[in-house]
Amino acid sequence: MEPQSTPRIAQQLAFLVEADKLKNVLRRTTLTDRSRQENSAEHSWHLALTAMVLEEYAASPVNMAKVLRMLAVHDVVEIDAGDTFAYDAAGNATKEEREKRAADRIFGLLPTDVAPELRALWEEFEQAVTPEARFANAVDRVQPFLQNRAAGGGTWRTPNLSREQVLARMDLVRANLPRLWPTILATLDKFFPK
């Protein structure tokens, strides 16, 4: 780091350079043209845009600055912990522990007065209790839904994946973006006939 950077600026820039690695974390979901897997950085951007466009359907009013900040950090821990596929039971059993260690290291790159704020946004997202976190988590269900639908099935084609598993995963949308639910259900009825 240049001597001209204060230690504070050096820490902030080091965090931002580390964040670049999220572009190499691959999700199971593909692009709509099926050309490759989506990475967690571009996915995070797509969620921000989805939140902006679907805000009018939120079940409760939300503070959009908080939602957008939360979505920007929600997957950063995957730099160390990797993306855990929604329907991977074994992976999900160890997800919390792996992600907590990742959060310690990655948010720990920031100055100590700002690290807790960003980490708290990630924790709020994970707990999915506040209106902003519930809305953000619902948006995190709708975006892969749209990718799968446009790609002709996508991760819904995972062997042995049941209608019940997908409905359980999508239930956050029913609760937090209720006016989108008929659209979701119509598509899932087609891919997973009753």
Added chain:
Amino acid sequence: MEPQSTPRIAQQLAFLVEADKLKNVLRRTTLTDRSRQENSAEHSWHLALTAMVLEEYAASPVNMAKVLRMLAVHDVVEIDAGDTFAYDAAGNATKEEREKRAADRIFGLLPTDVAPELRALWEEFEQAVTPEARFANAVDRVQPFLQNRAAGGGTWRTPNLSREQVLARMDLVRANLPRLWPTILATLDKFFPK
């Protein structure tokens, strides 16, 4: 589109599916590990995170909700217009016209009552006059700076690129993130000795 979607929802979802294409728009900048070019979608996410971390250095106070919304849409026109390299004089001569046509089509996918709002955010970014747009544009200079620095030069190695061209491009940082300027200058002094 499913009959269960209202026409309004169908338009909003069509816009979000179209937005997926930004993940295939490649920039000249590479990832810090130089493994591949960066795309405009993951770049947009990285700008959001950069804005959050560097907000304390903004020359004027900014409305962060507006900044984050602006950054989410600032490159969407590239789906049609492509990424225009900062130091491509011929490309920049036609950029405005190409991007206006792209904005007509892409924001035009949205319902007519919300399209103007998102388009206005993009125009505000392009005009770079308001505090939010000036800050967002400065952030859009800092992030590729960090990528280039970490990658050992990156696009600064473009043949015939001069110190003056890079300094002119980075001047927005001097004006809008003044406390970062010594760091920027120290790095540029190393890559482009006086």
